[in-house]
Amino acid sequence: MNWPLIAIRNILRDGTRVISTLLIIATGLTALLLGSGFMLSTYDSLQEMGMRTEGHLIIIDDNPAPLRGGSHQQLTLDNWQAIQTSLWNDERVLRVLPRAHFEGLIVNSNNSAVFFASGVDPQEEFRVHGPFLRTTDVLDPWIDPSKNQDVVLGVQLARTLNAVTGDLLTLKIMGSDGEVNQIAVRLAGTYQNGTPEIDDHTLMVSLTTAARLLGTNNISQLSIYLNQSQNAPALQAELQKSLNNVSVQSWQQRSELYHKVKSLYDRIFGVMGLIILVVVFLAITNTVSLATYQRREEIATLSALGTRPVRIYTNFILEAFLIGITATILGMLFAYTASHAINLSELMMPPPPGKTEGYPIFIYISWPHYLLISLVLITVVIGASLLATYNTTKINIATALA
Amino acid sequence: MPARLSLNAISKHYGPESQQVTALNEVSLSLEEGEFLAIQGPSGSGKSTLLNICGLIDHPSSGDYHLNGIAVAQLNEQQRCTHRRQMIGFIFQRHQLIPAMTVYENIAYPLLLNNISAKNTRYEVEQILTTLDLMQRRKHLPRQLSGGERQRVGIARALIKRPQLVIADEPSASLDHQHTHTGLQLMRELNQAFGASFLIASHDPFVIDHCDRRISLLDGRMDDRA
Ligand SMILES: Nc1ncnc2c1ncn2[C@@H]1O[C@H](COP(=O)(O)OP(=O)(O)O)[C@@H](O)[C@H]1O
Numbered sequence: 001m002n003w004p005l006i007a008i009r010n011i012l013r014d015g016t017r018v019i020s021t022l023l024i025i026a027t028g029l030t031a032l033l034l035g036s037g038f039m040l041s042t043y044d045s046l047q048e049m050g051m052r053t054e055g056h057l058i059i060i061d062d063n064p065a066p067l068r069g070g071s072h073q074q075l076t077l078d079n080w081q082a083i084q085t086s087l088w089n090d091e092r093v094l095r096v097l098p099r100a101h102f103e104g105l106i107v108n109s110n111n112s113a114v115f116f117a118s119g120v121d122p123q124e125e126f127r128v129h130g131p132f133l134r135t136t137d138v139l140d141p142w143i144d145p146s147k148n149q150d151v152v153l154g155v156q157l158a159r160t161l162n163a164v165t166g167d168l169l170t171l172k173i174m175g176s177d178g179e180v181n182q183i184a185v186r187l188a189g190t191y192q193n194g195t196p197e198i199d200d201h202t203l204m205v206s207l208t209t210a211a212r213l214l215g216t217n218n219i220s221q222l223s224i225y226l227n228q229s230q231n232a233p234a235l236q237a238e239l240q241k242s243l244n245n246v247s248v249q250s251w252q253q254r255s256e257l258y259h260k261v262k263s264l265y266d267r268i269f270g271v272m273g274l275i276i277l278v279v280v281f282l283a284i285t286n287t288v289s290l291a292t293y294q295r296r297e298e299i300a301t302l303s304a305l306g307t308r309p310v311r312i313y314t315n316f317i318l319e320a321f322l323i324g325i326t327a328t329i330l331g332m333l334f335a336y337t338a339s340h341a342i343n344l345s346e347l348m349m350p351p352p353p354g355k356t357e358g359y360p361i362f363i364y365i366s367w368p369h370y371l372l373i374s375l376v377l378i379t380v381v382i383g384a385s386l387l388a389t390y391n392t393t394k395i396n397i398a399t400a401l402a
Numbered sequence: 403m404p405a406r407l408s409l410n411a412i413s414k415h416y417g418p419e420s421q422q423v424t425a426l427n428e429v430s431l432s433l434e435e436g437e438f439l440a441i442q443g444p445s446g447s448g449k450s451t452l453l454n455i456c457g458l459i460d461h462p463s464s465g466d467y468h469l470n471g472i473a474v475a476q477l478n479e480q481q482r483c484t485h486r487r488q489m490i491g492f493i494f495q496r497h498q499l500i501p502a503m504t505v506y507e508n509i510a511y512p513l514l515l516n517n518i519s520a521k522n523t524r525y526e527v528e529q530i531l532t533t534l535d536l537m538q539r540r541k542h543l544p545r546q547l548s549g550g551e552r553q554r555v556g557i558a559r560a561l562i563k564r565p566q567l568v569i570a571d572e573p574s575a576s577l578d579h580q581h582t583h584t585g586l587q588l589m590r591e592l593n594q595a596f597g598a599s600f601l602i603a604s605h606d607p608f609v610i611d612h613c614d615r616r617i618s619l620l621d622g623r624m625d626d627r628a
């Protein structure tokens with residue numbers, strides 16, 4: 001007996017029910033695929049941002065002095081040039097960027113503001129951030145620190161100070177012994193990240209300028225950028241072994257934003273996915289129960305002829321499976337088409353937590369991920385059918401045939 | 403040799419105690435191997451109920467039923483299913499063909515259930531299709547058939563596995579005289595070749611005359627005037 005063919009005949013016999021069932025499953029799958037495709041692309045861009053901001057690996061002093069006030073406490077990594085030089089010889093390493101973090105007050109004739117600064121390598125720093133740190137009109141002399149003591153400000157900080165490119169500004173910090181050090185700098189441009197903490201309060205100067213102001217060549221961290229992200233864990237382990245008195249961390253260990261946003265989105269998408277699965281489950285239970293009720297005479301006949309309940313059960317599940325497969329293919333096609341349409345339309349998302357700017361919606365299409373989610377959905381469909389048909393094989397034959 | 407079936411004081415009640423309907427009231431009868439028994443009676447007299455109990459698709463409320471000497475009350479659901487599959491052929495009042503199976507598949511189905519080889523199945527089914535004038539219809543689905551054709555398919559499905567007991571509930575209701583005759587002839591052949599017994603509920607004098615013996619039911623009781 002060709003059971004699949006008989007299942008197909010049964011499916012075709014009940015057109016409206018089948019179409020509504022197909023649409024329920026396909027729509028559910030489309031929503032799941034679009035939602036998770038969006039989630040994956042969001043995680044990817046968050047990772048990208050985390051890596052570009054922090055570097056794949058970060059070397060810090062393994063025993064930073066306890067916080068005491070003043071800014072020198074952040075500058076604990078000495079002898080970093082030696083580490084930097086040795087890392088340059090590793091072919092996995094693309095860039096090694098020193099960063100010296102300090103804080104103080106920035107002053108011009110109109111205004112003053114608290115700043116959080118990084119002393120950086122002026123040639124290399126802006127090359128690693130990509131779209132996550134957009135610079136505006138940064139003057140060329142910025143990259144030649146011997147001539148000028150330049151500063152680049154977060155775009156909002158520049159606005160707060162009412163400062164324009166070329167203006168002279170004063171950076172003041174509290175030295176470790178309590179006296180105030182200051183240095184005059186020229187505004188060479190601004191940058192923008194979209195995060196208020198960065199755009200409103202941060203600035204960058206060259207490492208040379210920072211050293212002059214701080215009175216030390218120590219830095220806070222070395223950020224290591226790799227050619228390929230997948231080399232990070234191995235290199236992290238090697239460096240941790242070979243270097244003394246430092247701690248080698250990955251960007252994940254340092255990036256709080258990534259973890260916060262990811263856990264928020266995990267929950268949102270998790271709940272959304274669960275709701276869709278529950279809705280599909282209930283809808284299928286409902287339609288399959290109705291269908292089996294309408295077919296109780298046929299079930300009773302099969303049973304009267306001596307068909308084992310398992311066989312009857314299997315036939316119903318086979319029908320559910322075939323409907324599930326068809327709906328899944330439909331749903332994948334819907335999702336695939338919709339993803340392309342959305343990606344091409346450049347729709348914008350509202351700003352995520354902690355950001356002032358939205359970002360373009362991008363939806364990933366990956367077949368393993370399509371298959372996995374479809375499998376989950378088909379399992380739900382079959383589970384619902386199992387539940388809905390479970391009792392039908394126990395009907396009273398005589399009553400059903402009466 | 404035990405009787406094919408023997409019923410002793412079988413009763414069947416429906417509904418709650420307060421408003422109980424008694425469909426069968428202490429019916430006793432026996433059917434021998436190779437016997438044709440007609441059951442007569444007006445509508446609602448309990449014929450279908452009696453056939454369902456004999457066919458192991460319903461349970462009596464009280465009384466003893468032995469099928470081929472086996473006490474039916476002792477059988478569990480799975481054993482009842484196996485007995486139906488192996489021993490009993492049903493001809494239902496409303497045909498009850500499987501809608502998604504073709505004529506061929508409907509008739510072949512009982513052989514499939516009993517693990518008969520595809521080759522033998524083909525031979526048997528084609529033979530009975532020819533006898534019952536259904537060869538042209540073998541690839542049709544039940545909804546494409548007339549009432550008479552469906553009933554003939556139902557008869558073929560019941561007889562194809564050569565059951566020891568055939569239970570027929572008003573088998574000739576939608577058949578013309580010619581096909582009723584062919585059907586009865588087939589039953590008689592089965593009866594003579596394999597000793598099959600028949601329990602037939604019918605109003606059709608032609609069918610009743612064909613039987614060896616008849617009983618009458620009235621309000622669930624055996625009517626001795628018949
Ligand atoms: N499932 C049922 N529930 C309640 N009463 C029933 C049921 N099946 C049959 N009856 C009643 O039992 C009696 C006998 O019915 P049935 O055996 O179908 O008679 P017949 O086949 O002779 O027309 C009728 O009064 C009928 O209403």
Ligand SMILES: [Mg+2]
Pocket residue numbers: 449450451495571
């Ligand atoms: Mg009846």
